Amino acid sequence: MTDFAVELSGVSKKYRYFTLDDVHLQLPQGQIMGLIGANGAGKSTTIRILMGLVHQDAGEVRVLGHRMPAQQVAAKWDIGFASEDMRLYETMTLSWHMSFIRSIYPKWDATYAQLLLKRFGLHAEQKIKGLSHGQRVKAALLLVLARKPKLLVLDEPTTGLDPVARHEILRELTAAMADEGRSILFSSHNTQDVEQISDQITFIDRGRIIDSMDKETYLDRWRRLRLEVPLGVELRPLPGIVGVQRQGRLAVATSNAFVPDLAHAYESAGVHVQRIENMTLEEIFVANVEHNREEVEA
């Protein structure tokens, strides 16, 4: 057995207008990974490759120890996958879907399924065509959760949901993690969700992984320094600073490799550090993508 629920190394896939380039990522077992990126960054392609739905041109993919796509049949017994383009049968009831899944997967937990119905406020006898978007998302999630898979792969599980439904889903995902053998990989462009529930963060932009590491280390490295530059003092670029915005005597410097020495370096150059602030993942997301695109274009 491997210690990683998901492991991608050197994975590439070329399309006419998009290339997924040399993707490396590792999700340790028992953890949640949030895959963040703008629309079209390559999140869904990465997910489809690790599910064996799209075959990579190069590189190795292992999911729960199985090589993908070759061993996808064996792997899929223990993977629960939900994405927007997975359709339920419109004319059938949720209860029909539940018995259908139950007939295929022996690990189906009927008690847990009943509990989820209640917690999600769903009615088993309702036909799929009568469900709202939020109810469909919750129904699809119920169908994978009750199978008790070792790995949950969710493509944009909270997109388009109202705050209450979003909260219900995040709560069930964190509750599922009470079992140490579980792992979750989900994609989102909602940075708040990723910040709240992920152990690992992977940033993807224009088909490349920009960063992939544990969330607390990652958040810790980014800081915003509010500076006051006295007249006659020059604001020189310092290592670890990825962006500076200046307005008169005030400046805001963003660092992606913060150490206290950075503040001392400013002070000894005659620049006053007024405040050092933590950044939210949302702010980091924007700063990181902009910085990375500048570097690629330079």
Add this chain to the structure above:
Amino acid sequence: MYFQIMEQIKRRIMVGDWAEGQPIPSIRQLAVDLEVSVITVKRAYYELEREGVIVTQPGKGSAVASSPGLGARLREQELEQHLEQASRIASQLGIPTKQLLGRLREAGDRVAEKDKELI
């Protein structure tokens, strides 16, 4: 983010919900209860242990440190942080300490006034 979890735990100790020496939930359990990631709680526990607020024994789990007056000490620390912050802002604004003390007294009077209105 772990910082917010540390604050929440300290607050539980300050108000006495978590008593000195009392066992506290496992990292994974607290992550489920608070609906946050395991790594966030793990980091918060690690930092709290370094500060001497909790103790973790391998195989036995974590507990609030059995140091008498821990709640009071945490309140004291919180006050100190606010005072330091006020002093830092005052120095940025070029306000001398003596003047800051006067302002603190005024702030105290205002608070007393507001409290009276509430009653």
